[in-house]
Amino acid sequence: MLPPFPTEKKVKNGMCTAQKDWGMQDIEAAVARHPAHRGSLIPALQDLQETCGYLAPEALAVLAKHLSISVNEIYGVATFYTQFRFSKPARHKIQVCQGTACHVRGGHMVLEEFEQMLDVKAGEATKDGQVDLERVACLGCCALAPVITVDGLVHANMGTRKVPAILAPLGVKEESKAT
Amino acid sequence: MSSIAETYTQAESDWKALESAQGPVFYVGAATCGRAAGAGKTIERLEQEIQSRGLSARVVETGCIGPCCLEPVMIVQTPGAPQVLYGGIGPEEATAVLERHGLGGEPCAEWALGTMDGSVWKGVGPFQDHPMMAGQVRHVLRNCGIIDPEKVEHYLARDGYRGFLRALEIGPDGILEEVKASNLRGRGGAGFPAWRKWEFCRSVTSETRYLICNADEGDPGAFMNRSVLESDPHAVLEGMLIAARALGATEGYIYCRAEYPLAIHRLEKALGQMRELGLLGKNIQGTDFSFEMKIKKGAGAFVCGEETALIASIEGRRGMPQPRPPFPAVSGLWGKPTVIHNVESLANLPQILVRGGAWFAQFGSESSKGTKTFALAGKVNRTGLIEVPLGTSLRHIIEVVGGGSPGGKSVKAVQTGGPSGGCVPADQLDLPVDYESLTAAGTIMGSGGMIVLDEDNCMVDIAKYFLSFTQEESCGKCTPCRVGTRAMHAVLDRISKGLGTLEDINTLEEVAMTVKNGSLCGLGQTAPNPVLTTLRYFRHEYEAHILRKECTALACSALVEYQIDETRCTGCGACRRACPVGAISGESKKTHVIDPKTCIHCGACLNRCPEAFAAVYRQSGTVLRRETPKKKSAAAAPEESAS
Numbered sequence: 001m002l003p004p005f006p007t008e009k010k011v012k013n014g015m016c017t018a019q020k021d022w023g024m025q026d027i028e029a030a031v032a033r034h035p036a037h038r039g040s041l042i043p044a045l046q047d048l049q050e051t052c053g054y055l056a057p058e059a060l061a062v063l064a065k066h067l068s069i070s071v072n073e074i075y076g077v078a079t080f081y082t083q084f085r086f087s088k089p090a091r092h093k094i095q096v097c098q099g100t101a102c103h104v105r106g107g108h109m110v111l112e113e114f115e116q117m118l119d120v121k122a123g124e125a126t127k128d129g130q131v132d133l134e135r136v137a138c139l140g141c142c143a144l145a146p147v148i149t150v151d152g153l154v155h156a157n158m159g160t161r162k163v164p165a166i167l168a169p170l171g172v173k174e175e176s177k178a179t
Numbered sequence: 180m181s182s183i184a185e186t187y188t189q190a191e192s193d194w195k196a197l198e199s200a201q202g203p204v205f206y207v208g209a210a211t212c213g214r215a216a217g218a219g220k221t222i223e224r225l226e227q228e229i230q231s232r233g234l235s236a237r238v239v240e241t242g243c244i245g246p247c248c249l250e251p252v253m254i255v256q257t258p259g260a261p262q263v264l265y266g267g268i269g270p271e272e273a274t275a276v277l278e279r280h281g282l283g284g285e286p287c288a289e290w291a292l293g294t295m296d297g298s299v300w301k302g303v304g305p306f307q308d309h310p311m312m313a314g315q316v317r318h319v320l321r322n323c324g325i326i327d328p329e330k331v332e333h334y335l336a337r338d339g340y341r342g343f344l345r346a347l348e349i350g351p352d353g354i355l356e357e358v359k360a361s362n363l364r365g366r367g368g369a370g371f372p373a374w375r376k377w378e379f380c381r382s383v384t385s386e387t388r389y390l391i392c393n394a395d396e397g398d399p400g401a402f403m404n405r406s407v408l409e410s411d412p413h414a415v416l417e418g419m420l421i422a423a424r425a426l427g428a429t430e431g432y433i434y435c436r437a438e439y440p441l442a443i444h445r446l447e448k449a450l451g452q453m454r455e456l457g458l459l460g461k462n463i464q465g466t467d468f469s470f471e472m473k474i475k476k477g478a479g480a481f482v483c484g485e486e487t488a489l490i491a492s493i494e495g496r497r498g499m500p501q502p503r504p505p506f507p508a509v510s511g512l513w514g515k516p517t518v519i520h521n522v523e524s525l526a527n528l529p530q531i532l533v534r535g536g537a538w539f540a541q542f543g544s545e546s547s548k549g550t551k552t553f554a555l556a557g558k559v560n561r562t563g564l565i566e567v568p569l570g571t572s573l574r575h576i577i578e579v580v581g582g583g584s585p586g587g588k589s590v591k592a593v594q595t596g597g598p599s600g601g602c603v604p605a606d607q608l609d610l611p612v613d614y615e616s617l618t619a620a621g622t623i624m625g626s627g628g629m630i631v632l633d634e635d636n637c638m639v640d641i642a643k644y645f646l647s648f649t650q651e652e653s654c655g656k657c658t659p660c661r662v663g664t665r666a667m668h669a670v671l672d673r674i675s676k677g678l679g680t681l682e683d684i685n686t687l688e689e690v691a692m693t694v695k696n697g698s699l700c701g702l703g704q705t706a707p708n709p710v711l712t713t714l715r716y717f718r719h720e721y722e723a724h725i726l727r728k729e730c731t732a733l734a735c736s737a738l739v740e741y742q743i744d745e746t747r748c749t750g751c752g753a754c755r756r757a758c759p760v761g762a763i764s765g766e767s768k769k770t771h772v773i774d775p776k777t778c779i780h781c782g783a784c785l786n787r788c789p790e791a792f793a794a795v796y797r798q799s800g801t802v803l804r805r806e807t808p809k810k811k812s813a814a815a816a817p818e819e820s821a822s
Contacts, residue, residue, distance in 0.1 A: 041495030042478055046437070080497040080654070081478035083437055100400030100594065100630045101556035103644050109782065116759060116783065137481065137648065138399035139438060141215045142554055142628075143247030143562035152440075154215035160786045 026051050027059045031066045041067060045078055053089045090125040090132040092170050095149045099138030106159070107146035111135060113160040114148075117167060131170055183344070183464065186456060187335055194336030199258070202235035203281035206254040207268075208324050210243035210409040211441050212402070216250035217269055224270035228277050236281060242410020244324025246292070246311050247563040252324070254295060255280050262295040264306050311561045313579050316542060316550050319526045320566045323410035328445050331452040334413040340458060342532030346421045347466055351381075354425040358528070360536025362548045367393060367484075367521030368596065368625040369701075370547070370614040377425055380508040380516045389517040390428040392419055392525055393489060394435040394442070397481040398597030399648065401628030403552040404522040406564050408435070408442035411526070412449040416472070418525030420458065421532055423470045426518055431472040434489055437479065446474055481598075481652035485700045486511075486519045488654065499654045500700035521626060523552060544570030547613035557594070557630035558584045567612070574608035577631055588633040592716070596625025598645045598652075599705030601712025602638065621712040623705065637734035638717040639724055643671040645709035653702065660703030663694035667710055674721060676737040677728040684721055688714065729800025736780040739799045743784075745770045747794035754784035754795060 030047045034040035044067070048059045055078055064071045078084045096111040111122060114133055118126050122135040141147045144156035150166060158166075197204065205225055209218045222238055229236045244252055249266030255276060256262045263286050265276060272290055279287050286303045293306030306312060317323075326333035334340075346354050355374055364370040380388065392415060396404040408415060419431050435443055450472055453459040461469045475493055482488045483498040490512050492498040511517025527549060531539045540548045547569035553576065556562050560582035567576060573593055577583065584590050592602040595612075601622035603610060610616050617624050632641065650664035667690050673679045691707035698704050714721065723729045730738040743754070743763075750768040762778040765771030773784065785795040785806075793806040 038495045039493060042492065043476065046476055046478065077495065077497055080499075081480050083477075083479035098399070100597065100628065100644070101562075103399075104557045104630060104632060104636050104641070109786075112781065113786065116781070136438065137397065137479075137652075138401070139211075140396070140402035140405040141212045142400050142402050142556035142630075143212055143564075144215050144250070145556060147215060154211065156212075156215040160782075 022052050024058070024062075027056075027062050030059075031062050034066075036066055036068065038067065038069070041069075041074065041077060042081070045074070045084060049084060054085045054087060087125075088129075090129050092130060092151055093132045093134065093149075094166070095134045095136045095139070096122070097137075097139045097141070097145070097147045097149075098135045099142060099145070101142035101145040102138075102147060105145045109160050110146050110148065110158050110163065113163045114167075117163060118172060126172075131167075131172065182457060183340075186332075190332035190335035193332050197237075197239070198256070200237065200256070201258060202237065203258075203277070204237045204239060204256040205273075205277070205281070206239045206241045206256070206262075206325075208242065208244050208250065208252045209240040210406060211439070212243060212247045212406075213250050213252065214441075216247075218251040220270050221251045221253065221268050221273045224273045225277060228274055234282075236277075239327050240329070241326060242323045242328045243406045243564060245320065245564045245566075246561060248561050249292065249563075252292075254324075257281060257284055260284065261298050261300050263300070263303055264292045264295060265290045266292045310582060311563065311565075311580055314567055314571060314575055315565055315580065316568050317566050318530050318539075318542075318550050319407060319414070319523055319552055320410075320564065321530075322414065323406060323564075326411065328410050328412055329448055331413060331449065331456065334411070338533055339413055339529075340417055340420075340456075342529035343417050343420045343424075343458070344464070345532050346424050347464060347468065351425045351427060354421060354532070355381075357531060357536040358425070361527075361531045361539035362536075363524065363527055363531065363539065364547060364614065365521060366523035366527070366551065366626065368599065368623055370624060373422075373520070373524055376508055376518055376520075377422070379506070380426055380518050383509050383516045385516050387430070387513075387515045388426050388428040389512045389515055390419060390423045390426060390431040391486075391489065391493070391512065391517060391519040392431065392433040392522060393484065393486070393519050394433055394439075394522045395477045395484045395489060396436060396439075396522070396626065397477075397484045397652075398599075398626055398628050400554065400556055400594075400597055400630045401626050402554045402556075403564060403627045405436075405439050405442055406554075407522055407526050407552070408439065409445055412442075412445045413453075414526045414529055415522055416446075416449055416453060418520075418528035419472065420463075420470060421528045422518065422520060422525060424468055428518070429469060429471070431470060432475050432493055432512075433472065434475045434477060434483070434493065437476045443474060443476060450474070480654075481648075482654045482700070482702050485702060488700065489519065490517065497654070499656045500702075502699055523627070542568045544568075544611060544613045546615055551612070551624070551627060553612075553627045553629045555581050555629050555631070558588070558590070558633035558636065559631040560585050569613045570611045572609050572611055573603060576612065576629065577608065581631065584631065584633040588635065590631055591634055591636060592632045592638070594622075594630040594632060594641065594709075595628065596623040596705075596708070597628045598648050599623055599701060599708060600625045600628075601708040602632065602641065602716065603712075604716040607716075621715055622708060635732050635734065637675075637730050637732035638713040638720045639671060639675050639730070640732070640734045642709045642713045643668065643675055646671055646706070649702065649706040653706070657698045657700075657703055659694045659697030660706065663690050663697075664703075664706050666690050667694070667707065671710070674724050675730070675735040677724060677735075679721075679725040681722075681725055683725070684714065684718070723800070727800050729802065731799070731802050733797050733799050733802060733804050735799075736782065739780055739797050740775060741773055741778060741780065741782065741784055742796055742798060743771050743773055744794045744796055744805070747792050749792055749794075751789065751792070753787045753789060757783040757787035759783060 030051045034044040125132045146158045253268045291303045297305040359374040363373045480498045483492045487501040488498040507517040552566045646668040655661045748770045755763040762774045788795045796805040
């Protein structure tokens with residue numbers, strides 16, 4: 001009964017980075033959904049990111065041709081916006097909210113705990129390609145701060161002590177980071 | 180016109196049928212925040228129970244009713260009794276409420292928050308008397324949490340689109356007069372009168388005009404617009420129709436953050452329903468008024484909340500602001516006259532049209548009319564979405580509605596207006612919340628984020644936090660903003676590490692003024708506000724960091740020393756194993772010691788020390804903070820909730 005959020009893992013908003021199989025025909029279909037008009041650029045990029053999980057170079061080449069603009073120009077626009085990524089996403093995505101409400105309730109400590117346990121910095125993926133760790137400005141669940149999302153699912157009232165339990169189902173164990 | 184009249188009759192009779200249903204009805208708040216708190220599981224459980232017991236009960240998904248701290252919330256309706264609002268309803272509680280209230284007809288006093296119709300029923304008082312509701316006037320939020328946002332019939336049954344139908348009758352000039360009488364000011368933060376923006380735009384001759392709804396709620400700590408879009412999307416869309424009619428706009432855009440997937444989903448659904456009802460497209464309701472709307476997803480750039488940057492983003496360019504004039508009302512999207520309104524400004528319009536501008540103007544203060552929604556969050560007991568008449572004092576909002584700070588700590592300051600705003604200290608809480616008073620105090624109204632700070636929050640750290648946000652979000656067009664925010668952040672970082680000098684305070688003030696005066700758009704012009712207000716009201720904290728290397732709030736990690744209380748340490752070794760730099764030594768079952776020279780102040784030891792011992796404590800200068808040991812059951816709690 002619930003709309004596709006958040007009970008289903010695939011959040012249909014271009015934010016989910018679950019790995020998918022795609023081919024050139026998927027890219028061409030995604031591009032063709034948008035009229036050949038400059039105003040289509042950002043929606044088309046969002047569509048492509050949803051299709052491929054990231055902005056693959058081959059996808060941008062197709063889009064550039066469709067909109068009659070250069071690939072450079074597309075990169076110029078795409079790199080301005082934090083939503084777009086240019087490398088393959090990891091299997092899982094963890095977003096740690098760094099909004100004001102989360103910050104005053106210790107959201108930065110939650111992020112540090114994730115960084116320590118995963119042995120990555122925010123914005124990086126773990127070496128085994130399992131987890132992407134991202135910081136986001138605000139998820140709009142400020143009343144339940146600090147919050148994080150795991151593959152689009154919101155976890156409220158986080159704390160550093162809850163981090164191991166979040167990571168365990170993703171195959172990350174507490175011991176793995178110990179040196 | 181007959182079709183809409185028929186729809187109204189049908190919608191109203193459906194609504195009445197729902198309200199007087201034979202079986203129990205459960206209205207569960209399922210906006211993003213409700214779902215984050217577990218409303219999905221509550222709904223699942225209710226549906227299971229209803230199915231397995233073969234009950235003639237219904238579950239209705241509504242939006243957010245406001246008290247986020249009490250999520251998941253649920254309204255229960257049984258035949259012949261008033262609706263009762265419950266808070267904190269997880270799956271177990273849902274079963275209990277279903278059995279005792281839904282079937283047994285007796286309220287569950289332990290979770291009841293009040294009745295919805297203002298009556299006293301079997302010992303449950305009205306929800307209106309709940310302290311969280313004190314002084315609240317819900318106009319924008321009138322449908323939030325009451326109706327199913329995905330059913331246009333619910334909206335129609337509660338006077339939906341009647342404002343727009345009246346707008347069609349009285350015509351553009353009539354609408355303008357009504358809005359002028361209401362003196363509605365922009366709810367995005369700047370407070371520019373809506374009617375003046377419209378007049379400005381109408382004075383330009385053009386075939387095409389655009390209307391944009393700014394739903395790029397990027398302020399960290401604000402969620403008013405998300406809540407309205409998720410709980411009552413039609414109110415915003417009706418507002419757009421009204422504004423479009425007044426302006427003669429032919430095309431509208433809703434620029435919504437991609438971080439709000441549920442809001443986008445509900446807007447898309449609502450647009451489809453409007454089209455079916457003949458409220459969108461060519462010759463709406465048989466008049467000469469034609470209007471189309473599109474949703475544009477933001478791509479994660481805070482600066483796109485600024486109107487010229489937002490336009491650039493819709494045009495498919497980098498979201499960088501343009502110099503004004505020309506103002507967008509004269510030359511905006513694709514060079515055509517464009518009016519941009521905040522979500523809440525638009526959501527106010529239907530009621531202004533239905534009840535009249537004079538009705539609207541009787542709420543609020545002399546210069547700021549109407550009500551305003553605020554997202555109350557941070558160190559406050561009752562977090563949530565509230566709506567109060569403008570002019571209400573900050574003290575009332577925080578102490579009465581919000582119930583003060585948790586844990587008996589004292590409120591230190593209130594941060595309003597997000598990264599563009601500032602901090603109002605606790606001794607100025609009697610300040611009325613209106614555009615002018617907040618500006619005089621050095622902050623701004625902003626879109627309505629209100630973050631309460633208590634004694635554990637360091638004001639240098641707060642200023643640093645906002646500057647790290649603005650320096651990252653600065654688009655880089657204007658040098659003072661691009662370089663200045665970075666420079667201020669560097670100085671604040673130095674101070675927070677105990678490396679600052681008194682000269683740094685002067686530097687901060689100087690750079691702040693340069694950034695304020697030398698930037699094109701609102702982001703740069705207001706970015707120094709967090710620094711300037713904290714310097715104005717909390718200079719002593721800056722000085723403590725600089726002169727005594729002391730962070731009284733124990734928030735600046737470099738100035739905090741971690742130590743182990745030998746009377747509490749049992750030598751379990753959890754901290755030793757957790758320490759990333761090997762600064763902790765000690766034999767098993769003997770007191771451990773932290774070497775201050777090696778310690779990097781990461782706090783891992785404090786986090787790992789079992790809560791039952793709580794042997795690690797923090798110290799900064801003369802300030803010392805011990806955590807109180809908790810019983811074993813409390814220490815085991817996090818595992819449960821995470822599974």
